[in-house]
Amino acid sequence: MARRIMHIDLDAFFVSVEQALKPALKGKPVVVGGRPDRRGVVASASYEARKFGLHAGMPLATASRLCPQAIFIEGSFPKYRGASQRFMAILADFSPYLEPVSLDEAYLDVTGFESIHGSIRQMAVTIKQRVKDELGLSASVGIASGKVVAKVAAELSKPDGLLEVAAGEEGSFLAPLAITQLPGIGKKTERLLNSLGINTIGQLATMPLEVLKSHVGAFGELIHRHANGIDDRKVVPPSPTKSISRETTFGQDTRDRSLLEATLRYLSERVGADLRQREKQARCVTLKLRYADFTTITRRHTLGESSNSDQTIFHTGLKLLNRARAQEKQPIRLIGIGVSNLVEPGRQLGMLDSSAQRMEQLTRAIDRIRNKYGFTAIQTGRTLLLKEIFPETGEGYTLHTPGLSR
Numbered sequence: 131m132a133r134r135i136m137h138i139d140l141d142a143f144f145v146s147v148e149q150a151l152k153p154a155l156k157g158k159p160v161v162v163g164g165r166p167d168r169r170g171v172v173a174s175a176s177y178e179a180r181k182f183g184l185h186a187g188m189p190l191a192t193a194s195r196l197c198p199q200a201i202f203i204e205g206s207f208p209k210y211r212g213a214s215q216r217f218m219a220i221l222a223d224f225s226p227y228l229e230p231v232s233l234d235e236a237y238l239d240v241t242g243f244e245s246i247h248g249s250i251r252q253m254a255v256t257i258k259q260r261v262k263d264e265l266g267l268s269a270s271v272g273i274a275s276g277k278v279v280a281k282v283a284a285e286l287s288k289p290d291g292l293l294e295v296a297a298g299e300e301g302s303f304l305a306p307l308a309i310t311q312l313p314g315i316g317k318k319t320e321r322l323l324n325s326l327g328i329n330t331i332g333q334l335a336t337m338p339l340e341v342l343k344s345h346v347g348a349f350g351e352l353i354h355r356h357a358n359g360i361d362d363r364k365v366v367p368p369s370p371t372k373s374i375s376r377e378t379t380f381g382q383d384t385r386d387r388s389l390l391e392a393t394l395r396y397l398s399e400r401v402g403a404d405l406r407q408r409e410k411q412a413r414c415v416t417l418k419l420r421y422a423d424f425t426t427i428t429r430r431h432t433l434g435e436s437s438n439s440d441q442t443i444f445h446t447g448l449k450l451l452n453r454a455r456a457q458e459k460q461p462i463r464l465i466g467i468g469v470s471n472l473v474e475p476g477r478q479l480g481m482l483d484s485s486a487q488r489m490e491q492l493t494r495a496i497d498r499i500r501n502k503y504g505f506t507a508i509q510t511g512r513t514l515l516l517k518e519i520f521p522e523t524g525e526g527y528t529l530h531t532p533g534l535s536r
């Protein structure tokens with residue numbers, strides 16, 4: 131049976147989340163990325179702003195020159211993460227074969243589901259409606275027999291679009307489009323192919339495979355198949371998380387005990403927050419160290435009882451760190467902490483004493499604030515040192531591992 135694959139992508143995602151929260155922004159040129167007098171680039175531009183040539187990745191200064199009347203918004207990641215989770219939860223109601231690709235983009239294998247919804251097209255209409263009703267966002271949907279054509283169809287239908295490519299029509303659908311519309315073809319490949327006189331996907335599709343490979347290497351095989359509308363890649367749901375870890379490299383190799391401990395505490399809190407967000411507990415804690423000479427070691431400890439507490443993760447990590455430091459005195463280049471053997475939280479036993487309960491409540495409250503205002507909105511005593519060492523921005527401090535600075 132021919133497969134039916136859906137690609138769903140939210141329109142102007144960051145901007146649309148802001149507009150849903152503040153309707154006065156609707157219908158206006160809006161940019162999320164930061165104020166125009168700051169360094170940085172556009173993360174998302176509303177379709178009204180795109181009419182002035184604004185696009186993701188453009189320096190904010192350029193954007194404000196091209197469109198001085200645009201409204202510039204700093205943006206806040208936790209908001210977008212929340213919207214993304216709700217978006218994925220809606221999609222999961224329609225098929226268990228859900229593959230999130232990024233915050234606002236996913237594939238859904240809906241083969242054989244037409245009878246439930248009347249047709250696959252009707253199913254897409256219902257999905258779009260639910261996303262609009264429940265999140266106030268507009269989604270564009272492409273439907274085809276494989277991922278690549280579904281994605282191109284969604285992209286082509288934007289904004290607020292819906293485009294279905296019938297089985298057997300994949301090649302002729304793609305043929306007139308520019309080669310840059312084919313996912314995977316970047317600026318470099320585009321220039322190379324253009325220099326060979328190849329401008330459309332149709333021309334790429336009919337190019338002899340050997341000639342294509344002689345120019346772009348083994349990659350030619352894949353884009354040739356895709357250009358012909360052939361794509362049997364499966365929709366792969368994410369595998370359940372087996373472990374969670376965070377690590378960072380120091381600006382300079384260090385032996386400084388308080389810096390090591392503060393960093394370990396910070397990373398433990400990141401791991402703990404992730405664990406609680408996933409509603410899991412862990413049985414194992416692993417410390418990772420890389421020394422100045424690049425030797426890397428991991429040390430693991432199994433907990434008596436599963437836990438999701440920052441304290442437990444940190445103190446276990448600290449014991450492992452102290453033991454490792456006693457054996458090896460070299461300066462440390464990288465430190466990481468992780469948890470594994472994840473389990474569903476057990477029933478809360480009455481054993482929790484009141485101080486443990488208070489600690490748990492406090493942690494939950496901190497998680498809520500951090501989800502709303504960013505991780506570094508709250509800092510615990512032990513990590514305050516990091517503030518002095520790392521340059522602080524409006525968002526918190528900037529570690530050498532950028533993802534950890536948010």
Ligand code: DCP
Binds near residue numbers: 175288
């Ligand atoms: N994003 C970013 N920086 C980029 C590209 C994207 O921060 N260079 C973020 C902001 C976007 C989100 O990822 O809102 C989704 O990226 P998309 O490429 O899907 O772009 P949009 O959703 O903004 O617009 P479109 O309607 O074209 O999908």
Ligand code: CA
Binds near residue numbers: 140141
């Ligand atoms: Ca998008």
